[in-house]
Amino acid sequence: MRIAIVGLGSSGTLVLRAIADRLSEGSPVEILMFENQKELGAGVPYGRAFNDERFILNMQASLLGAHPERPDEFIDWLSHRFPGRVDATDYVERTHMGGYLADVLEASLAKLRALRIRHEVVRDEIGDMQVRGNEYLLFGATQTYTVDRVVLAMGHLRKRERVAGGRRYIANPYHALDAVRAIPPDARVGIVGSKLTAVDIALLLHEQGVRQVAMFSGSGRLPLVRGKRLPEHELPVARPPAESSLRAFVRAIREYLDAAGASAEYAGFVTEKDEAARLERELEQAGAPRLWHALLDETKHFIDAYWLRLSPFHKRLFLRKYQGLWMSYRHPMPPSNARTIARMLREGSLRIHGGYRGATPEPDGTLTVAMRDAHVTVDYLIDASGTPADVREIDSPLLDNLLRSRIVARCEFGGIECDPATHRIRPLSNVYVIGQLSRGRVFYVSALERLSIHAKVIAADLTHSLAASTEELRVEAAA
Secondary structure: OEEEEEOOOHHHHHHHHHHHHHOOOOOOOEEEEEOOOOOOOOHHHHOHHHOOOOOEOOOOHHHOOOOOOOOOHHHHHHHHHOOOOOOOOOOOEHHHHHHHHHHHHHHHHHHHHHOOOEEEEEOOOOOEEEEEOOEEEEEOOOOEEEEOEEEEOOOOOOEOOOOOOHHHEEOOHHHHHHHHHOOOOOOEEEEEOOOHHHHHHHHHHHHOOOOEEEEEOOOOOOOOEOOEOOOHHHOOOOOOOOOOOHHHHHHHHHHHHHHHOOHHHHHHHHHOOOHHHHHHHHHHHOOOEOHHHHHHHHHHHOHHHHHHHOOHHHHHHHHHHHHHHHHHHHOOEOHHHHHHHHHHHHHOOEEEEOOEEEEEEOOOOOEEEEEOOOEEEEOEEEEOOOOOOOHHHEOOHHHHHHHHOOOOOEOOOOOEOOOOOOOEOOOOOOEEEOOHHHOOOOOOOOOHHHHHHHHHHHHHHHHHHHHHHHHHHHHHHHO
């Protein structure tokens, strides 16, 4: 069996590790890994080419890792790499995670060598794929590859430009950090989005002296601030509601908080409309454990299954009306980032606007940003809204060709269709997907902890089919 992993960033690395962990010596399998980026293992979230030294992970180092059974692996790696310089509660540079993942990749490749498994890292970009019987033809820049199984681990893809703003509109800031760094200090800069990516870009602009920054988003809400983590034995136990609806989910969270005596704190988060005031209050309370956040964090154990239970109506309602609010609450920012953002709000170098509608380029080179009831003129506009949910807005020749040939199908809730039980793009297909492209059928698609679990699901299904095909060959040979 010949397996292709298309993309060798973080998700591709985790898939490779999960496959290697399930193979035995001399298994009849060959693995081709395709990646044209210079740095392997890290991808956009953690790669040096896509990060600034100021960009830090939004969780404490001790809470992160790429193996569900070895939760201390990342902090142990940091302690070995930077002895005496990293504490378990530190929020470290994102590129450190990239270095760790590069070592995970190298260890997986070493394991394949030890098991005498044929494998190759192919420095090529796959631009198209075709089906030929039970095989797949992958078309690179100069060569065609024939494989039996394909894992699409394409990571954080670029979005298409939504505004014809020339060099003053930056659609993919992580891919174009040099363009962000080139913005002059006296420029008026707009940022589309107000979540973690927008915070990164605002901090980078502030560091380089830009003092007129405005964030524009639908909700106008910043992420909340991550507080201290509760001791393991004090973590709440969250269970999915029996009823499958957004109302039932919110009611269950409120009941948990009421029972724990945290309802007043929770209500304040919802009712405070002034972002600067809310952020100051958040910083005051971030020095203590946050029960509400621990509770939301614990929903990770059932949220994927609960998402599948929701009706199409409730999924559409969540995506249209509540996703921004959920992102603000579920994915807080580190306290150090929050303190700088709060200072920017106090000094007037940052403003937050809700009701974002779009932007239009003007003849003089500026851009006009439209909100629900106002317009703002900016000199530069940076889209920090992340990978689009609608795959038609993603700039990827491979994805375009897969959609055009109907090898994959768009999911109305985001990404492409797949079976969440196996991550196959359809029940009888031998093509798998992991990461952002699976977001319509799988709720959490970017956190390393969840990606490592999804990688294990794919590896289990792949190796099961390998065992089945090997048995078939044995029976045929015996006959």
